[in-house]
Amino acid sequence: CLGDVRSYDSVHRAVEGIETVFHLAALIAIPYSYQTPSSYVDTNVQGSLNVMQACLNHKVKRLVHTSTSEVYGTAQTVPINENHPLQGQSPYSASKIGADMMAMSFNRSFDLPVSILRPFNTYGPRHTYDVIPKFIRLALEGKPLTIYGDGLQTRDFTYIEDMVEAFLVMGSHPKAAGRSINFGTGVDVSIKRTAKWIKKLAGSNSP
Numbered sequence: 001c002l003g004d005v006r007s008y009d010s011v012h013r014a015v016e017g018i019e020t021v022f023h024l025a026a027l028i029a030i031p032y033s034y035q036t037p038s039s040y041v042d043t044n045v046q047g048s049l050n051v052m053q054a055c056l057n058h059k060v061k062r063l064v065h066t067s068t069s070e071v072y073g074t075a076q077t078v079p080i081n082e083n084h085p086l087q088g089q090s091p092y093s094a095s096k097i098g099a100d101m102m103a104m105s106f107n108r109s110f111d112l113p114v115s116i117l118r119p120f121n122t123y124g125p126r127h128t129y130d131v132i133p134k135f136i137r138l139a140l141e142g143k144p145l146t147i148y149g150d151g152l153q154t155r156d157f158t159y160i161e162d163m164v165e166a167f168l169v170m171g172s173h174p175k176a177a178g179r180s181i182n183f184g185t186g187v188d189v190s191i192k193r194t195a196k197w198i199k200k201l202a203g204s205n206s207p
Helices: 008-015 030-035 037-057 091-110 131-141 160-172 191-202
Strands: 020-023 062-066 114-119 180-183
Touching (some): 160 180
16 A cells, blocks of 8 residues: 555555554654754654554554654663653654654543554664664775764664564553553664674775
């Protein structure tokens, strides 16, 4: 079913007859959100509202709403847990916070069985955007692996198969409805260390 998440009719047709909905439709790429913030609100907030309304109307058994670790902004405490304050540090993160709040309002107001999953830096096959695929491509091409800052900033990289399992749990566990849950490894790795590992594995002489 092809359509646009910003169109309720498209979402309505896609959800009809479905028991479990995994909602991953979103505009990402933080830098672009500074240039066209309204498009992020249209897609991430209004689009999510369309999904929630369709799921409510079709009485789905579970909606898994995909959030992001970006809703926490710069970490005030490490590790980041679900009680960490939400901080809209970019139009993108603000739009995702808005979508999360809308999801919880549908749970509280209409008993929509929605679960919010907050992934941390997923990587794996067919990943084309973000740190790891960029470093792999540059290392294989023998080009410099550019690191901004001192490279000591850290990320929690989670393999795609583990993240898929997280989605399946959120889509089926009876205690997941009405909750926002972080998913990651719980281990932070610096960008600099990540670059060195990729260089070594690729047998690359990239600086």
